[in-house]
Amino acid sequence: MNVNARFLTNRIAQQCAYKRIVTFSTKPTEQSAAAAVPQQQQQQQHDAVAPPVRKPIVPAHYRFVYPEFLPDPKVEWRNSIREKLERLDMLNRRRQIELPEFYVGSILAVTSSDPHAAGKTSRFVGICIHRERCGLRARFILRNVIDHQGIEIVYELYDPTIQKVEVLRLEKRLDDSLFYLRDALPEFSTFDEHMEAETLEEGTPVPINELKVVLRPRPWLERWERQNLRGVANIDQYLKDKHRKSSEKVQKPWEKYDLMKQYRATIPEEEQKEIFAEVHTELHTLELQRKRNKRKRTFVKPKHLA
Amino acid sequence: MNQADVSKLMSQLRIAVRSNKRNLKNPDGPEGRLLKLRKTVTALVKHERIELFYNRADEARGYAELLISNAIRHGDRHKATMELADYWLLEKQLVHKLFKVLVPRYENYNVSYTRMFKAPRDYPGIYYRKSVLELRGNPYPVLTQDNSQNRNLLHNVLLDEARKEFRREKLASLANKLAAETEETPKPTVEKATEV
Amino acid sequence: MLRTVICDLARLRLSGSTASSAAVVVTQVREKGHLSRPRLRNPYWFIRPQRSQTDDLVTGENRSFIKEVIHDTYGVPALIKGVQTYEQRQLIKTPQASATEDAQPWTPNVRRCGLIARKIGQYPLWLKNGERVRTTLLQVVDNHVVKYIPPEEYRPAQQPDVKHLHRYGCLVVGAESTNPALLTKEYCGLFKDSGVMPTKNLARFIVSPQAALAPGTPLNVGHFRVGDFVDVRGKTVDHGFQGVVKRHGFKGMPASHGVTKTHRRPGNIGGGGEKGRVWPGTKMPGHMGNRWRIIKGLRIWRVNTKYNVMWVQGSSVPGSTNGLVYIYDTILPLRRPQLAPPFPTLYDNDAEEQLPEDIWHEQVHNFNEESITYKPE
Numbered sequence: 114m115n116v117n118a119r120f121l122t123n124r125i126a127q128q129c130a131y132k133r134i135v136t137f138s139t140k141p142t143e144q145s146a147a148a149a150v151p152q153q154q155q156q157q158q159h160d161a162v163a164p165p166v167r168k169p170i171v172p173a174h175y176r177f178v179y180p181e182f183l184p185d186p187k188v189e190w191r192n193s194i195r196e197k198l199e200r201l202d203m204l205n206r207r208r209q210i211e212l213p214e215f216y217v218g219s220i221l222a223v224t225s226s227d228p229h230a231a232g233k234t235s236r237f238v239g240i241c242i243h244r245e246r247c248g249l250r251a252r253f254i255l256r257n258v259i260d261h262q263g264i265e266i267v268y269e270l271y272d273p274t275i276q277k278v279e280v281l282r283l284e285k286r287l288d289d290s291l292f293y294l295r296d297a298l299p300e301f302s303t304f305d306e307h308m309e310a311e312t313l314e315e316g317t318p319v320p321i322n323e324l325k326v327v328l329r330p331r332p333w334l335e336r337w338e339r340q341n342l343r344g345v346a347n348i349d350q351y352l353k354d355k356h357r358k359s360s361e362k363v364q365k366p367w368e369k370y371d372l373m374k375q376y377r378a379t380i381p382e383e384e385q386k387e388i389f390a391e392v393h394t395e396l397h398t399l400e401l402q403r404k405r406n407k408r409k410r411t412f413v414k415p416k417h418l419a
Numbered sequence: 420m421n422q423a424d425v426s427k428l429m430s431q432l433r434i435a436v437r438s439n440k441r442n443l444k445n446p447d448g449p450e451g452r453l454l455k456l457r458k459t460v461t462a463l464v465k466h467e468r469i470e471l472f473y474n475r476a477d478e479a480r481g482y483a484e485l486l487i488s489n490a491i492r493h494g495d496r497h498k499a500t501m502e503l504a505d506y507w508l509l510e511k512q513l514v515h516k517l518f519k520v521l522v523p524r525y526e527n528y529n530v531s532y533t534r535m536f537k538a539p540r541d542y543p544g545i546y547y548r549k550s551v552l553e554l555r556g557n558p559y560p561v562l563t564q565d566n567s568q569n570r571n572l573l574h575n576v577l578l579d580e581a582r583k584e585f586r587r588e589k590l591a592s593l594a595n596k597l598a599a600e601t602e603e604t605p606k607p608t609v610e611k612a613t614e615v
Numbered sequence: 616m617l618r619t620v621i622c623d624l625a626r627l628r629l630s631g632s633t634a635s636s637a638a639v640v641v642t643q644v645r646e647k648g649h650l651s652r653p654r655l656r657n658p659y660w661f662i663r664p665q666r667s668q669t670d671d672l673v674t675g676e677n678r679s680f681i682k683e684v685i686h687d688t689y690g691v692p693a694l695i696k697g698v699q700t701y702e703q704r705q706l707i708k709t710p711q712a713s714a715t716e717d718a719q720p721w722t723p724n725v726r727r728c729g730l731i732a733r734k735i736g737q738y739p740l741w742l743k744n745g746e747r748v749r750t751t752l753l754q755v756v757d758n759h760v761v762k763y764i765p766p767e768e769y770r771p772a773q774q775p776d777v778k779h780l781h782r783y784g785c786l787v788v789g790a791e792s793t794n795p796a797l798l799t800k801e802y803c804g805l806f807k808d809s810g811v812m813p814t815k816n817l818a819r820f821i822v823s824p825q826a827a828l829a830p831g832t833p834l835n836v837g838h839f840r841v842g843d844f845v846d847v848r849g850k851t852v853d854h855g856f857q858g859v860v861k862r863h864g865f866k867g868m869p870a871s872h873g874v875t876k877t878h879r880r881p882g883n884i885g886g887g888g889e890k891g892r893v894w895p896g897t898k899m900p901g902h903m904g905n906r907w908r909i910i911k912g913l914r915i916w917r918v919n920t921k922y923n924v925m926w927v928q929g930s931s932v933p934g935s936t937n938g939l940v941y942i943y944d945t946i947l948p949l950r951r952p953q954l955a956p957p958f959p960t961l962y963d964n965d966a967e968e969q970l971p972e973d974i975w976h977e978q979v980h981n982f983n984e985e986s987i988t989y990k991p992e
Contacts, residue, residue: 176425183423188438190936194697194922195736195752202738205982226745226988233989247422249738273980273987274745367450370506372485373440373478378424381431569672578677585684 171389175396178214180244181251181270182392183380199248200388204395206271211403212278217241218286218322220304221255223268224277234276237266238306242291256294258303263295281310284322287344296333297326297345315404339363430488433531436481441474456482459552461509463533464516467557470538473548480533480552482507487532490522524556531555536562655905660772664802664815681796689792689812696835697922700757700792701812719825721958723951726783728960729820729943730755730834731790734849737930740916741980745987748979750916750926753847753940758834759811762787763827775821783821786828789814790939818941826959836923837961839915839942841974844950845927846911848941849934853905863898908933912947918974 176183182203184196206212215221219241227235239255242265246252251270256263268275294302301324313319325346328337337345338352339360368374380388445451459479462469469476486507493500495518504514525532538549551562569575673681686692690702732753739747764785777783787805792812795803806813809830828834839845859865859881867879881900885893910931917926925942934940945951961970975981 176428180422180425183425185421186423187421188436190736192735192937194754194924195738198752198919198922198924199736199738202982209983209985226986228745228989233991245422251422269739269747271982272747273741273982273984276986276988365449367453370503371449371453372429372489372503373436373481375424375427376429376432376436376481376485377438377440379427379429380423382428383431385428566672566674570674570676572672574671575674575677578673578680582677582680585680 171386171393175389175393176385177216179389179392179396181247182388183247183385184388185247186378186380196248196388197391200392202249203271204392206273207396207399209273210275210277211399211406212270213280213403215241215253215278215280215283216285216319217244217288217290218284219280220282220284220308221253222277222279222281222308223255223266223275224279225268225272226274226276236306237264238281238304238308239264239266240291240294240302240304242294242302244290256291256302257306258299259306261299263299263302265295279310281308283311283313284320286322286324288342291344292335293326293328293337293342293345296335296337297328301326336360429485430492432481432484432488434480434484434533437477441478443475443478457507457509460486460507461513463552463554464508464513464521465510468551468553468559470549470551473537473550476535476550476552480535483554484532487517487521487525490517491526494518494522521554528555658773662799662801662805664798666797666799668797685794685796695757697754697924698757698791703759703792703812718959721825721955725823725825725958726821727826727944727956727958728760728786728788728822728828728834728838729818729941730836730838731758731788731816731818732756732925732940732942734932734934734936734938734940735924736936740926741987742978743980743987744978745989748916748928749930750928751913751930751932753925753927753932753942755834755836755838755923755925755942756790757792757814758788758790759792759809759814760786760828760830760832760834761789761806761809761811761814761817762830765827766824771819777821780821782823784824784827786820786822786826787817788820788834789817791815816939820943828959832960833963834960835963836918836920836925837970838957839918839925839944840952840956841915841918841976843915843952843956844912844945844947845915846909846943846945846947847913847927847932848907848909848943849932849938851904851906851908851933852935854903856901857903858900859898862900862903865898912945912950914976916976916979919972920970920974921972 182200184191184199220238221241222236222238224234224236226233237255237257239257241253242256243254244251249271252267253270254265254267256265258264324344326344327346328348328351331351336356338348338356341364342348443452443455445455447454455475456479459469459471459475460483463479463483486503489500489503495501501514504517505511508514508517521532532555534553534555536551536553538551540546540549553559553562570579686701690704693700693702695702732755735752735754737749737751740750741747764787766782766784769780769783769785771785774780789806789811791814793815795813798813803813805817811831854861858879860867860879865881868874868877868882870878881898884897884899885891910929910933913927913929913932915925915927918924932940944956980987
């Protein structure tokens with residue numbers, strides 16, 4: 114009896130395959146999946162051993178490489194059809210142009226069409242100080258100092274006027290956004306326009322540049338002392354007691370334990386898997402293509418020099 | 420429009436989640452709110468079934484679910500998870516209960532780890548909605564209604580009969596169809612036979 | 616006003632029955648809350664769609680039987696054009712024969728049917744000259760014509776604001792088929808003669824008699840063409856009672872510099888002397904949002920026929936994401952179509968032959984094309 118009962122409960126547990134709970138109203142694809150479940154169950158009942166469905170294995174680092182494929186976690190703004198159409202458009206654009214992997218802190222060169230420039234194109238080299246927004250709105254900010262003048266340009270990643278995005282140096286910095294470079298000494302955001310691309314060996318993890326930036330004295334654009342920056346060397350030099358006190362007052366040490374806040378700011382793992390499973394094969398082939406092209410390029414170069 | 424946070428990876432909750440948090444009136448602000456919820460989560464893990472106001476239960480439920488799912492995902496050798504458990508469980512012997520009792524219990528679950536029921540309000544009293552929050556698989560008697568005798572209710576009896584009739588009619592129509600087909604098909608063969 | 620009159624009448628009758636010599640006292644009821652408050656519920660003669668949900672303790676077996684009967688009568692659940700609905704085989708998919716026989720040609724003054732859609736989000740598109748346009752995506756959700764009321768029979772309880780209403784008939788269109796077990800019997804009765812499965816949403820469109828459609832006709836996004844202009848009607852997001860800073864964009868007063876007790880207040884609301892009163896229309900605090908608004912003359916930049924989605928210009932379509940909106944041909948005289956649009960609508964069979972999956976406006980950059988470059992002069 115006992116064994117029987119346990120077997121039964123096991124069977125029941127297998128049958129009631131965990132369906133995702135929808136937290137927003139319209140999600141037709143999921144509803145269809147839910148509708149499809151009973152049929153699958155019936156089939157499984159008919160032929161006891163169903164062939165396991167093979168799914169492409171999505172690498173875990175994809176969410177760092179392609180963060181813009183994850184939708185805005187705000188549930189009121191989500192819609193599965195819109196997200197799908199957006200992803201299709203993004204993939205279509207990626208087929209036309211090579212949008213390489215880069216992070217905040219990497220040095221990029223962006224060539225874009227510009228009706229006002231001589232030759233109708235302009236190239237800008239700079240350090241990526243910020244990445245934001247998702248989907249087709251994804252954008253990043255490049256910063257450089259040219260003729261003693263700090264210059265920042267906001268580029269939209271999927272803007273069709275962009276002709277080429279090159280990563281000159283692939284690396285990360287200690288912080289998630291580098292807005293403090295605006296208040297740092299200019300040499301920390303000065304990069305040579307004719308810089309050559311540095312190649313990184315395949316398979317090596319993206320290096321983290323532990324460079325600490327030297328800030329200018331006040332006034333600053335933001336109260337950097339409140340932001341717990343790791344990439345700033347001399348912030349203590351400019352702080353008075355009142356600054357330390359006020360920064361202590363605005364700290365929120367409990368936020369790292371606020372699980373629901375984190376949950377509402379992220380896309381859950383299961384959903385990420387679904388999203389990346391949809392675009393994975395396409396992105397992977399594009400990646401391979403890019404690698405092949407790169408190899409060709411590196412092959413050609415020595416001939417030119419000779 | 421804003422990018423999702425990718426530094427953290429969390430498993431999907433199996434409960435319906437509100438789009439925004441409730442503030443749970445508290446003079447100490449967000450920290451005090453979390454303290455309130457910590458007390459609730461501790462009590463839930465300790466007693467496995469508690470009765471409290473609906474809003475507080477609904478807020479605490481998500482935290483309890485995530486705490487358990489994190490414990491299952493990372494185990495007790497993971498420093499960050501241990502810190503989380505240390506923060507959320509005010510009575511420290513419950514940390515052992517979380518990792519030694521609840522994790523094995525819920526490892527193979529396909530449904531949520533907690534359940535919530537609406538509870539009656541006492542009248543006259545504070546006019547807040549009340550609820551019962553419990554961990555699944557607790558040792559107490561179940562709170563759900565016994566539905567085993569529902570088939571004896573009048574509308575179910577009537578529906579049963581209607582179903583049987585529906586099935587009978589369907590079978591009959593199928594049989595008629597088959598019969599009609601079989602009648603139609605042999606005819607040409609018979610004709611052929613006569614020709615031969 | 617009405618209430619005072621009714622009160623007075625009632626009092627008259629009372630006095631008439633009891634004491635005939637009682638004098639009539641007119642008391643004025645001062646109400647103007649209705650001026651700034653949106654209507655929160657439908658008029659009482661509207662039929663309530665949703666049945667009140669109680670646990671009816673039906674056994675699982677019987678529940679599946681009820682489902683089976685529904686699927687038997689209306690078709691099994693199916694995902695059609697990205698919308699979860701039912702496979703309604705019994706519907707006349709293309710009443711083309713009848714349509715072509717008595718079809719009348721389109722003329723510029725004819726009023727066509729509209730569509731029911733959901734606002735599913737917004738994202739940018741780029742024009743071929745490199746300009747970025749913000750677009751809103753509207754998904755046409757499983758629309759079926761439910762009923763046509765000819766002009767001579769159409770006597771609406773609430774008069775729509777249409778000139779020469781007596782010349783127009785009314786098309787009732789439903790969107791998003793749903794399980795009839797969740798709806799009231801009276802509401803389901805509206806669909807009885809059409810053969811359409813009861814739908815969650817209904818809308819009426821005032822149309823010319825030439826533009827009438829047979830009940831059961833599915834309406835798709837092909838009803839509008841890329842490049843056409845549309846008006847979109849929706850209910851704006853409800854913000855509740857708001858102050859002037861949020862509601863009308865007033866600047867408020869300074870936060871410091873000796874200012875006390877007035878930071879987000881409106882300040883002066885009127886002059887003195889002869890105009891010593893608050894003028895009608897003065898911007899003041901009050902209820903914000905939750906009103907029907909029409910945004911006119913939006914260009915359709917792109918259409919996806921697979922998911923029934925259209926991209927329209929701008930990000931100011933009223934309502935929240937996933938909210939319901941109604942799409943009409945524009946009434947702006949300079950943006951009305953010059954060439955005949957699909958009339959009375961584009962039928963499914965035509966669509967399969969003609970329309971590709973994705974249709975782009977000629978000015979819009981297709982993401983499948985190469986990057987935009989400018990020619991040197």
